[in-house]
Amino acid sequence: MAQMYDRVALIGLGLIASSMFWAIKRAGLAGEVTGYARSAATRQTARDIGLCDRICDTAIQAVEGADLVVLCVPVGVMGAVAEEIAGALKPGATVTDVGSVKRDVIEQVAPHLPGDVHFIPGHPLAGTEHSGPTSGFAELFDNRWCLLVPVEGADRGAVAQLRAFWEGLGSNVEEMDPDHHDLVLAVTSHAPHLIAYTMVGVADDLRRVTDSEVIKYSAAGFRDFTRIAASDPTMWRDVFLTNKEATLEILGRFTEELFALQRAIRTGDGDHLHAYFTRTRAIRRGIIEAGQDTDAPDFGRGKRKP
Amino acid sequence: MAQMYDRVALIGLGLIASSMFWAIKRAGLAGEVTGYARSAATRQTARDIGLCDRICDTAIQAVEGADLVVLCVPVGVMGAVAEEIAGALKPGATVTDVGSVKRDVIEQVAPHLPGDVHFIPGHPLAGTEHSGPTSGFAELFDNRWCLLVPVEGADRGAVAQLRAFWEGLGSNVEEMDPDHHDLVLAVTSHAPHLIAYTMVGVADDLRRVTDSEVIKYSAAGFRDFTRIAASDPTMWRDVFLTNKEATLEILGRFTEELFALQRAIRTGDGDHLHAYFTRTRAIRRGIIEAGQDTDAPDFGRGKRKP
Numbered sequence: 001m002a003q004m005y006d007r008v009a010l011i012g013l014g015l016i017a018s019s020m021f022w023a024i025k026r027a028g029l030a031g032e033v034t035g036y037a038r039s040a041a042t043r044q045t046a047r048d049i050g051l052c053d054r055i056c057d058t059a060i061q062a063v064e065g066a067d068l069v070v071l072c073v074p075v076g077v078m079g080a081v082a083e084e085i086a087g088a089l090k091p092g093a094t095v096t097d098v099g100s101v102k103r104d105v106i107e108q109v110a111p112h113l114p115g116d117v118h119f120i121p122g123h124p125l126a127g128t129e130h131s132g133p134t135s136g137f138a139e140l141f142d143n144r145w146c147l148l149v150p151v152e153g154a155d156r157g158a159v160a161q162l163r164a165f166w167e168g169l170g171s172n173v174e175e176m177d178p179d180h181h182d183l184v185l186a187v188t189s190h191a192p193h194l195i196a197y198t199m200v201g202v203a204d205d206l207r208r209v210t211d212s213e214v215i216k217y218s219a220a221g222f223r224d225f226t227r228i229a230a231s232d233p234t235m236w237r238d239v240f241l242t243n244k245e246a247t248l249e250i251l252g253r254f255t256e257e258l259f260a261l262q263r264a265i266r267t268g269d270g271d272h273l274h275a276y277f278t279r280t281r282a283i284r285r286g287i288i289e290a291g292q293d294t295d296a297p298d299f300g301r302g303k304r305k306p
Numbered sequence: 307m308a309q310m311y312d313r314v315a316l317i318g319l320g321l322i323a324s325s326m327f328w329a330i331k332r333a334g335l336a337g338e339v340t341g342y343a344r345s346a347a348t349r350q351t352a353r354d355i356g357l358c359d360r361i362c363d364t365a366i367q368a369v370e371g372a373d374l375v376v377l378c379v380p381v382g383v384m385g386a387v388a389e390e391i392a393g394a395l396k397p398g399a400t401v402t403d404v405g406s407v408k409r410d411v412i413e414q415v416a417p418h419l420p421g422d423v424h425f426i427p428g429h430p431l432a433g434t435e436h437s438g439p440t441s442g443f444a445e446l447f448d449n450r451w452c453l454l455v456p457v458e459g460a461d462r463g464a465v466a467q468l469r470a471f472w473e474g475l476g477s478n479v480e481e482m483d484p485d486h487h488d489l490v491l492a493v494t495s496h497a498p499h500l501i502a503y504t505m506v507g508v509a510d511d512l513r514r515v516t517d518s519e520v521i522k523y524s525a526a527g528f529r530d531f532t533r534i535a536a537s538d539p540t541m542w543r544d545v546f547l548t549n550k551e552a553t554l555e556i557l558g559r560f561t562e563e564l565f566a567l568q569r570a571i572r573t574g575d576g577d578h579l580h581a582y583f584t585r586t587r588a589i590r591r592g593i594i595e596a597g598q599d600t601d602a603p604d605f606g607r608g609k610r611k612p
Contacts, residue, residue: 192527200586221498224530230590233583277539280506284536
């Protein structure tokens, strides 16, 4: 793969940024990759494991001269970081992000950026329940979607270059409108995460069943929920606070539907339950056929760092 | 492993029974294994793939002379099957089952069985979203729990023999009271399944997000839900109808907790959300430490049929 940017700056060094670094190196997509994290301990860890070609002690140093700046911080602090680096951005540079919410990030970041910088928000649909600079691996984005959400009037050349960069990281790329993005993600990711968090919390609260029993006899359903509910608390707090409307809308629909199923259980309406469960089974088949998951042992989560 | 029963009869030939057969053969736990399924097509498939040493055309033929009879049918028909086979059971035989609910199964089955038969209900905590006679594999029970729920006054020798049999299949075995079993499973399995079914149904219903988008951009959270929601509809209908009280209790707690988190999102209470998500993350760590899941690529679902 050809080099796409002379210098890439990764701001925030968690799972996504560290995976991006290893994937950039795998494909030779950048001349130099600089990195910055707010915490001195994270910067030290990054230096220790060879994460980034150069770790900087300030965000400003990291973005100086960069052709591509990737904001990999929690959604709640995107605006503050943009404000901090705005004055140091190279004219003609592209700024992107990897946040799970797009409308709010655009409103936070866009006002701070100079007019000679291309702002092209993005969202790679990839992750694990692990976080931090040591959790990354080069294969994270392979065959996963990356959604680009260019603001109106975005430079098409810059968008095409960023698309090629994400394809070089292994992703399939599509463009989407920010509000539609936020609704789709509320359905496929944000609401399911909140629901999983809730169920795991309920299990922990129940007096008559001990935690150790819950843990010991954790059958398939609950085990998957705990995996989801182990995701980074700060990231997810920010997702819910910044994609409030769409998440609450989906949760409202969810509650309505759950009440209907509860009523079917209470009244013994087996036909209703059976028909519902048959329909959901078909949806799963669609997902496997669409290639977003596999029938194989790792359930499509892909390779992980050894 | 030594032979434990001269003849084992498997009634119902789905995922659990077919896995039991392959695991029995792997360890040499029985002299002969007979099998019966209500559907002629299932019996033919079983014969075609060599499932069971002998497939019988009636449940009565299958249990004749059997030292261990395992009811592997949906929970809703356990009583009818017990009634059908009761007269053909060998004196001194052990009858067990693999149903996900125990109080209701005991009430359905026990009244039909003759006094000279040992009834020892059981529940292997193992499964995949696949069902039917071709879905089984010998490793399904390896290092998974099997809960035995002996009724009062059960013969301790017969219980010990059944325990050794399940250990031979690869399981860890514990005994539990039926009502406590039903509550623990409501928390760890039944309520999570209903919740996953609900969320997948909501996604399918939403007009502004197409099914193909949901499928295409199915991120980790939703993908796990669809796997759970692909489980056998008949089995799960029966689980909810027969473990009604405990399931409704847990769902009530769940809804209460979900409303509190929704309120935190609506009011922007980030501290509440962050604290909640931090607590659930710790529970996940407990599960990994308890060995019921792993950090490895297959997420502890174990080996599957090639």
